[in-house]
Amino acid sequence: MFLYVLEMLLVSQPLTMEEFCNIYQQKVKDSLPQTLAQKIIAHAARKAVVGIGEIEIGSVDLAMIHDSGGPRRVAPILERLGVGVWDPEKLVVISDHYVPTFDADSEAILKLTRRWVQEQGVKRFHDEEGICHVVLPENGYLRPGMFAVGGDSHSPTGGAFGCYMFGIGATEMAGVLATGKIWIRVPETIRIEWNGTFPKGVMAKDMMLFLCGKMGMDGGRYQAVEFCGDAVSRLSMQERMTLTNMSAEFGAQTGLIAPDETTVEWLGLHNSDAGDWTKWNTDSDAEFELHSFQAEQLEPQVAAPHSPANASAVSNFGKIHPKVLYLGACTGAKLQDLRSAASILKGNKVQKGIELWVAPSSLRDLKQAKKEGILGILENAGGKVLPTSCGLCAGYGPQRLDKGTVCLSSTARNFKGRMGDEESEVYLASPMTVAATAITGRISDPRLFLKN
Amino acid sequence: MMYEGKSWVFGDNVDTDQLAPGAFMKSPMEELARHCLERLNPHFPKNVRIGDIVVGGRNFGAGSSREQAVQSLLQLGVSAVIAPSFGGIFQRNAFNLGLLVLECEDTSKIHEGDHLVPDPKQGSVFNQTTGETLICSQVPEFLMQMLKDGGLVPHLEKKINKGNR
Incomplete structure (x- = not known):
């Protein structure tokens, strides 16, 4: 590292401060291998690299809330704080829990939801169009490298698209909506690798039930789980979503899958684009725990x-x-x-x-x-x-x-x-x-x- | 804030549907709280006293992000939850709402009804009934500060009043 800096200082052409910083940051990145989780959090914390176990403050690229944990719970808090949504363009609201309405209470909840999105100027509102974790990506809102939060425990679903997305409670969501930021402890990465070919009749759901059975509901230790291996890379986007979705049952903070051609193709078909997606992956020499499984050996599972x-x-x-x-x-x-x-x-x-x-x-x-x-x-x-x-x-x-x-x-x-x-x-x-x-x-x- | 009370002991993987059952999620908090942990111990919501301490096994609060799981415990007057590990979202929610949660490996040494005095600053729990002191992990300073302020909302209120959004 010091040699690089020395080299940069000795080059004949003088560098501007900005050029120097950019080159220096790149050198730091190159010398410190990072996991996909670290890279996304570093980006959100506006740093070159972040260390596992450190507490960082991340700027949120996207927040998603639904009718149950959303407006009815965050509105009173924002009112108390005397602030509105920090950036309505970065908020997606989806009604799915009290849908369809069935009594006066559920009707009041949906009415409040609709009124609130209007008041706050939220354009990305999807009313009774389906379940939030499925509606969110099908509208092209998720892109690789995003740092995102959802007011629902199955929010790690977004990790299938190479986003660091995790679930939070309503008060914490109100904090995000007020400030656009959230604290995070940079997680360890637990890589779950599947190689080979799954027998016909075996699905992503079986992979997750197997994993929960083998390692327990706290096997994920509230760290980041990353699914990899050639068997995972052959899965469709919706099968990948099942893996990252059930990272919640596995006790992880999020589930991640590095973007690849399948991701790029899917995003292209859903009004989105993958951007500079090739950088969003785990460096081979980064620090992670590895568990490898052979796809041929997996049978359909029941819990x-x-x-x-x-x-x-x-x-x-x-x-x-x-x-x-x-x-x-x-x-x-x-x-x-x-x-x-x-x-x-x-x-x-x-x-x-x-x-x-x-x-x-x-x-x-x-x-x-x-x-x-x-x-x-x-x-x-x-x-x-x-x-x-x-x-x-x-x-x-x-x-x-x-x-x-x-x-x-x-x-x-x-x-x-x-x-x-x-x-x-x-x-x-x-x-x-x-x-x-x-x-x-x-x-x-x-x-x-x-x-x- | 004083943390001290009688213990209520539960097992591993107590999930958020036990703490805040879905069927009562649109009910007022007083009613929701009356069903808190009732499926695991029907006496709990009826007899729990202000200051009492819930002792869990591994992965306490697993499952949903619903923070009513924390609020129902607060509503019943629970002053702290002690467990070897927590569901991550539950743990964050607890600090955000001002409920002390402590990670303690040795919760198996605590029996139902033991009188406990947790000390979050020291990272310990004194069991007055047995005379034993159990070691807990320490709560990070910024979370202790949030807890002292009474949770995330009063904490943010303070910050916003100072002009730091």
Whole structure:
């Protein structure tokens, strides 16, 4: 490092202070390898590099809030502070939790949401268009290298696009909206590497249930998890979103995937561009913890009540007969999820006495699913289409599981009483496993239906 | 602020749906708090006293970002939560709302009803019932300052009044 500085000082042409600083910063960067997480946080903190464990103040590139943790909770705080939103252009508001409204309270919440976005001049407002984590990227708002926060625990979903995005509570969100800044402890990086080829019938959901089962719900230690390896790079954007989404269940602050050609292509199709994306990756000699897995060895997974960490191979659950099958939520009802479920259900029927509920995660995905005939396949099999919203997964609405009901769900978490009565039992699995189970009436391996 | 009270002991992975059940998320805080941790211990929301201390296992407060999980504990008068580790968002929310949370490896040595006196400055918890002192991780200075101010909002109020947004 000192040699570089010396060299710069000795060059014959005199440098301006700015040129000197730029070159110096570049040299510092080159000499100190950084993880993707460090690079994004350094950028947000307006520094060349940041050290793991240090507390930094980051400037927020994008904040996302929804109707539950959003306006109804942040507005009184901003009023008390006597300030408005620091930059309405950087705020996205999405209504999805109390959607559709079902009583006077939920109507009041949505009314307040709509009035507030108008008062604050928020243009990026998506009202009843789908679940925030899916609507946000499909509108092209996320780009690699962004430092972003969301008022919801599944905000790490944005990490699929190479953003450092994490969930925060409403008071902290009000702080961000007031100041445009947030503190962060620069996290360690836990790299989860998958190499090889996944067997047909195995999905991103299985990868995450497996990980929670193996390392626990606190395996992520509130650090940054980065998914890598050739098996991950072959995943579609929506499958990648399932990985980063469930980093929340894994206990990480965020889940990251370095942008690649797949990211660039997706952003191009969604009114966005990847910018100078090649710099957003982890240096090979940066400091990280590595866990490597072989894709061929992964079987479809199921998590028993009441934790995603109660996961093991689907074959252990053949005696469970769910009465409700749920394809829903940001984790389990995106277009790709619906396509995968339909590939199993095509030409088959849902068993008598069983209900299959389908709540597509966004209107855009719903429209495309209709266009592709996917929705028709699910309906012809006997599936019932529910409103596009957080629905049963958040458990805020009138539709909840009754006492004693056994459910197999493609959602992210099966905490006791979350989706219904405290004596309901929720098992978690991939959309394909949910579809296979709908046909047989007992928890079944989707690979049985993919033989041909 | 004095932190001192009787302990209520819970296990690993106490999630935010137990602390703030979804079905009551649009109810007033007083009502939501009446259901706080009731599925794990029905006596807790009924009998908890001002100053009492919740003792958790690993990953206390896992799950949702809903800060009602913290507010319901504050509503019931809980003065601190002690656990070996916390859900990250819950932990941030706690400081933002002025609830002391302390990471302490040895919570298994605490029994239900023990009288505890945490000392966030020293990074310790004195168990008056057993006479033992347990070591905790220290809270960073800037978070202690926020806690002293009563949480993020009063903290920001102070800053904004000084002209630093």
